[in-house]
Amino acid sequence: MSASPRSVSSQTGTKLEYYLLIQALSIIKPMSIIFRSIQVSEEVSRMVDHSFDIVNKIHEILEKQGKTKGDLANLMNKKESEISHWMQGTHDFRLSEIAMIESALGERLIDSLR
Numbered sequence: 001m002s003a004s005p006r007s008v009s010s011q012t013g014t015k016l017e018y019y020l021l022i023q024a025l026s027i028i029k030p031m032s033i034i035f036r037s038i039q040v041s042e043e044v045s046r047m048v049d050h051s052f053d054i055v056n057k058i059h060e061i062l063e064k065q066g067k068t069k070g071d072l073a074n075l076m077n078k079k080e081s082e083i084s085h086w087m088q089g090t091h092d093f094r095l096s097e098i099a100m101i102e103s104a105l106g107e108r109l110i111d112s113l114r
Contacts, residue, residue: 019090048090055086058105
């Protein structure tokens with residue numbers, strides 16, 4: 001099964017539609033290949049970029065502190081499966097979630113706005 005280019009509008013449901021498409025295709029191809037094959041709005045593209053930036057920063061902090069996703073889950077009183085879901089890179093992080101992660105790790109995820 002191959003992904004065909006698809007236009008995603010910025011109407012209500014865009015994030016859910018995009019998320020469901022990514023989840024369905026992620027089993028078949030690496031995320032980078034899938035993302036290049038889908039035509040998305042700039043809004044969705046920026047959201048995904050920011051999500052990956054946050055996930056990369058979390059990975060960096062966990063590695064530096066010698067911690068795992070399981071450790072983060074314990075620190076946040078969450079299930080490890082929820083943290084793993086977040087760490088896939090397609091999660092639409094809420095500011096409250098970012099603040100919780102920063103508190104749990106004792107470090108900022110977002111240093112400055114561009």
